[in-house]
Amino acid sequence: MVMKNPKLAQGTRRKLVPLQVLVPIVSTVIALGIGLLIIAATGASVVEAIEAFWDGMAGSDFNIGASINRAISLALVGLGFIFASRANLTNVGGEGQIAMGGMFATAAALHGAGGLPLGLAFIVPLAVGTVAGAVWGGLAGFLKAARGTNEVISTLLLSFIALPLVYWSVESFHLLRKPISDVSSLPESAEIPDSTKLPLLFPDNGSPLHIGLLIAAIAVVVVWLVLKHSTLGLRLRAVGLNATASRRAGMRTSFYVILAMTVSGGLGGLGGAIMILGQQLYLTSDFSSGYGFDGLVVGLLSRGSAVGVVIGALLFGFLRSGSINMEISAHVPSAVVLICQGLIVIVIAGSAILTNRKVTR
Amino acid sequence: MALLELSGLTKRFGAFTALDDITLLIERGEVHCLLGENGAGKSTLCNLVFGVHRPDAGTMTLGGEPFDPRGPAEALQRGVVMVHQHFSLVPNMTVAENLMLGRASAVLKPQDIIVRMEQLAAEYGLEIDPEARIDELSVGERQRVEIIKCLLGDPQLLVLDEPTAVLQPDEIDALLAICRQVALRGKSVILVTHKLGEISRVADRTTVLRQGRIIATVAMEGADIRSLVRSMVGRDVQSAGSVLAAAVDIEGKTPAKSSSDVGPTSPGEAVLQISDLVYRDPHGVPRLDGLSLTVGTGEIVGIAGVEGNGQTELGLILAGLAAPSAGAIVVGGTQVTGCTPQEITDAGVGIVPEDRHAVACIKELSVAENLYLGAIGKFSRFGLLDKSARRKAAETMMRDFDVRASSPDVSMASLSGGNQQKAVLARELSLDPLVFLLAAQPTRGLDVGAIEAVYNRIRAARDDGLGVLLISSELEELMAVSDRIAVIYRGKLVGELAAGSFSREAIGAMMSGHAHV
Numbered sequence: 058m059v060m061k062n063p064k065l066a067q068g069t070r071r072k073l074v075p076l077q078v079l080v081p082i083v084s085t086v087i088a089l090g091i092g093l094l095i096i097a098a099t100g101a102s103v104v105e106a107i108e109a110f111w112d113g114m115a116g117s118d119f120n121i122g123a124s125i126n127r128a129i130s131l132a133l134v135g136l137g138f139i140f141a142s143r144a145n146l147t148n149v150g151g152e153g154q155i156a157m158g159g160m161f162a163t164a165a166a167l168h169g170a171g172g173l174p175l176g177l178a179f180i181v182p183l184a185v186g187t188v189a190g191a192v193w194g195g196l197a198g199f200l201k202a203a204r205g206t207n208e209v210i211s212t213l214l215l216s217f218i219a220l221p222l223v224y225w226s227v228e229s230f231h232l233l234r235k236p237i238s239d240v241s242s243l244p245e246s247a248e249i250p251d252s253t254k255l256p257l258l259f260p261d262n263g264s265p266l267h268i269g270l271l272i273a274a275i276a277v278v279v280v281w282l283v284l285k286h287s288t289l290g291l292r293l294r295a296v297g298l299n300a301t302a303s304r305r306a307g308m309r310t311s312f313y314v315i316l317a318m319t320v321s322g323g324l325g326g327l328g329g330a331i332m333i334l335g336q337q338l339y340l341t342s343d344f345s346s347g348y349g350f351d352g353l354v355v356g357l358l359s360r361g362s363a364v365g366v367v368i369g370a371l372l373f374g375f376l377r378s379g380s381i382n383m384e385i386s387a388h389v390p391s392a393v394v395l396i397c398q399g400l401i402v403i404v405i406a407g408s409a410i411l412t413n414r415k416v417t418r
Numbered sequence: 419m420a421l422l423e424l425s426g427l428t429k430r431f432g433a434f435t436a437l438d439d440i441t442l443l444i445e446r447g448e449v450h451c452l453l454g455e456n457g458a459g460k461s462t463l464c465n466l467v468f469g470v471h472r473p474d475a476g477t478m479t480l481g482g483e484p485f486d487p488r489g490p491a492e493a494l495q496r497g498v499v500m501v502h503q504h505f506s507l508v509p510n511m512t513v514a515e516n517l518m519l520g521r522a523s524a525v526l527k528p529q530d531i532i533v534r535m536e537q538l539a540a541e542y543g544l545e546i547d548p549e550a551r552i553d554e555l556s557v558g559e560r561q562r563v564e565i566i567k568c569l570l571g572d573p574q575l576l577v578l579d580e581p582t583a584v585l586q587p588d589e590i591d592a593l594l595a596i597c598r599q600v601a602l603r604g605k606s607v608i609l610v611t612h613k614l615g616e617i618s619r620v621a622d623r624t625t626v627l628r629q630g631r632i633i634a635t636v637a638m639e640g641a642d643i644r645s646l647v648r649s650m651v652g653r654d655v656q657s658a659g660s661v662l663a664a665a666v667d668i669e670g671k672t673p674a675k676s677s678s679d680v681g682p683t684s685p686g687e688a689v690l691q692i693s694d695l696v697y698r699d700p701h702g703v704p705r706l707d708g709l710s711l712t713v714g715t716g717e718i719v720g721i722a723g724v725e726g727n728g729q730t731e732l733g734l735i736l737a738g739l740a741a742p743s744a745g746a747i748v749v750g751g752t753q754v755t756g757c758t759p760q761e762i763t764d765a766g767v768g769i770v771p772e773d774r775h776a777v778a779c780i781k782e783l784s785v786a787e788n789l790y791l792g793a794i795g796k797f798s799r800f801g802l803l804d805k806s807a808r809r810k811a812a813e814t815m816m817r818d819f820d821v822r823a824s825s826p827d828v829s830m831a832s833l834s835g836g837n838q839q840k841a842v843l844a845r846e847l848s849l850d851p852l853v854f855l856l857a858a859q860p861t862r863g864l865d866v867g868a869i870e871a872v873y874n875r876i877r878a879a880r881d882d883g884l885g886v887l888l889i890s891s892e893l894e895e896l897m898a899v900s901d902r903i904a905v906i907y908r909g910k911l912v913g914e915l916a917a918g919s920f921s922r923e924a925i926g927a928m929m930s931g932h933a934h935v
Contacts, residue, residue, distance in 0.1 A: 282802065286802050286803055286805075287801050288794045288795050288801055288802075288803055291787065291794055291803060292794055294783070295780055295783065295791065295794075298782050298783065299776070299781075301776055301777050302778065302779060302780050302791070303780070304759055305737055305738070305739060305759050305769065305771065305778070307758075307759055307760035307763055307792045
């Protein structure tokens with residue numbers, strides 16, 4: 058009934074825009090406040106902790122760059138999540154797609170890409186990592202299209218396969234493990250050649266910020282265009298909302314399911330490749346360390362908006378940097394920040410129910 | 419004294435007034451029908467009486483006492499029960515178990531339920547196996563369970579919200595008989611419907627609602643059906659002949675066909691040829707069993723039959739949503755057997771599917787998006803949508819086909835069923851090329867005004883030289899619109915009647931498998 062009156066609908070929407078901006082901010086503040094209480098409860102100095110936290114997030118050009126670099130990979134996984142969710146598919150396998158992307162990018166960088174000219178040295182590993190992630194996501198899409206396997210389960214289980222694959226590859230000398238030079242040699246790959254590392258945007262001021270930022274920015278614009286304004290976006294939406302009606306209207310629904318999961322996985326794979334080529338520079342067994350799940354949360358909180366993904370990724374990227382520094386210099390466990398992240402999610406998700414209820418009333 | 423008294427009831431949803439100053443008496447022992455187009459406020463009125471919504475103004479009394487239910491629980495306590503359009507039964511539990519749900523007693527005694535069910539079966543003819551699982555029952559039987567659930571507690575007032583929309587003809591007869599039985603025992607029945615035929619068969623009095631107001635309350639003895647129709651839609655229905663005949667069906671008379679309704683005397687060349695079509699479901703049961711049929715250009719062929727005799731499967735196969743096990747389908751010389759929906763569309767086939775919500779449209783998308791669902795690429799440049807061009811084209815199409823919506827950008831879900839169906843017809847009849855149209859249950863759930871529009875579109879398509887296959891469970895509709903009626907029984911066509919020789923009795927006999935022509 059309300060839908061029939063466009064004036065009314067507009068009225069409620071106008072009121073809601075600030076609410077949708079306000080809610081995440083307020084929930085972040087509340088969550089951080091609770092985090093401070095926990096820090097105080099552990100007996101650590103709250104002032105020291107805040108200083109260390111701020112320093113880690115944005116205390117220097119280096120720290121800002123590192124925070125943004127973290128946000129880049131989170132944003133790519135988040136974009137992948139909203140791409141799949143446009144077709145009503147839930148890709149929870151970001152962790153595995155990052156792992157596959159990072160592992161294959163490392164392999165490409167170590168074996169062959171290093172000598173390529175004209176920037177191809179890092180472009181080829183990026184592309185290889187993207188394809189690896191795309192295959193990992195596409196596999197879930199194929200299972201869904203061919204056998205109806207629930208993609209939530211298949212992407213999750215594919216992650217449980219991908220993570221041990223990375224472990225295997227860094228444990229095995231036949232694969233990516235570097236030769237043992239002394240007793241302290243860890244199971245990890247050799248460092249990638251300099252030519253395959255992502256070029257820095259500001260090489261002079263010591264910021265680690267690299268061109269992954271540009272790649273992510275392009276990805277944001279492309280995903281936004283495709284989802285909001287393209288025929289492909291509309292077809293994905295139609296297939297996700299009602300597969301039978303879409304099939305009747307001439308769409309190949311299996312194709313779009315596989316495509317959505319492939320692109321989604323590819324974005325995750327790209328995120329993983331950027332983590333290796335931009336920051337970590339060698340492969341370790343646990344290099345993805347929760348980025349896939351954080352990226353999933355970023356995608357969830359954005360509610361399908363590419364801009365929301367950017368904001369969420371920056372928030373989580375900075376929080377992660379701050380928490381690492383807080384642990385190192387103020388001896389506050391970084392788990393406190395994880396608790397805060399969890400609180401942010403719960404408060405935002407909870408308030409989403411409230412705002413939704415206002416829309417439907 | 420009246421059982422239920424409504425005075426000045428008003429209900430608003432936001433700025434929309436769903437009910438406006440309703441004053442109405444429901445007598446004891448009467449079947450009171452509520453009649454009106456979609457959105458007239460019939461369901462809202464029921465929901466107020468059942469406590470689902472609370473009125474913004476006005477009062478109710480029940481049996482002389484003030485009645486202001488704060489929720490269905492309170493209404494139930496006062497002896498008001500309601501059967502909703504959508505059933506609330508647990509599919510994987512038995513009938514008896516479902517009936518025990520929601521009983522307040524802490525100790526459940528299945529034998530008490532079974533004894534009570536036997537009483538109800540004796541009193542009202544409501545027979546059903548207490549041990550049957552709900553998901554094994556037909557729609558009609560499930561509804562019977564809902565009614566039993568209502569009658570368990572010996573209520574005063576039974577409210578039925580469009581109970582016949584989902585039923586087959588024989589089930590409708592049974593339901594109307596039950597309503598009469600309930601009323602004979604001094605209880606009252608409120609029956610929401612937009613089928614005039616039912617009203618003339620069961621109602622003691624009828625109240626016509628339009629735009630949330632009462633237009634008239636009429637005692638049915640000696641009432642003029644035509645004036646009821648007029649007050650329902652607010653105007654004279656054009657070409658009233660066949661529409662009224664189809665909708666009214668007073669005492670099951672054969673509707674007369676006016677000469678203008680009859681198509682060209684001799685249909686042209688075959689546009690659809692189905693030969694020996696066989697379809698087995700996943701369990702290997704043959705749903706279509708050697709069906710052969712030809713539709714010529716410029717004719718409407720109706721398929722009559724009791725539901726579940728293969729009509730649904732025939733519709734799905736023609737739409738390309740199911741692949742036949744054997745047989746061939748040729749459209750205008752092109753083989754389309756087992757082809758994809760896109761290939762079938764390209765061969766010139768328009769489909770108005772039986773299940774509008776599941777197959778024909780995507781209710782969350784806008785009207786414009788639905789009108790061009792099969793041609794998303796038509797309004798695009800470099801893969802990006804040209805939304806303003808699409809909006810313009812959609813506006814033209816909506817004007818041509820009288821699809822009423824405030825804008826092409828509103829969601830399909832916000833349209834009435836009639837306008838949704840007009841949009842589907844607009845899309846399918848605008849296909850190019852187009853030589854054949856399948857219309858499966860095209861007027862199901864629509865109000866009289868929309869039914870008329872659908873009939874006119876189908877006839878116009880026929881007059882333009884299309885071959886039309888009309889699958890319907892409404893016999894009156896088939897007799898009013900078709901040039902030829904074929905009867906389907908257990909997946910086969912068992913007989914055929916040409917225009918002018920339609921007879922309810924003959925078709926009915928063939929539908930039940932008793933006679934061949």
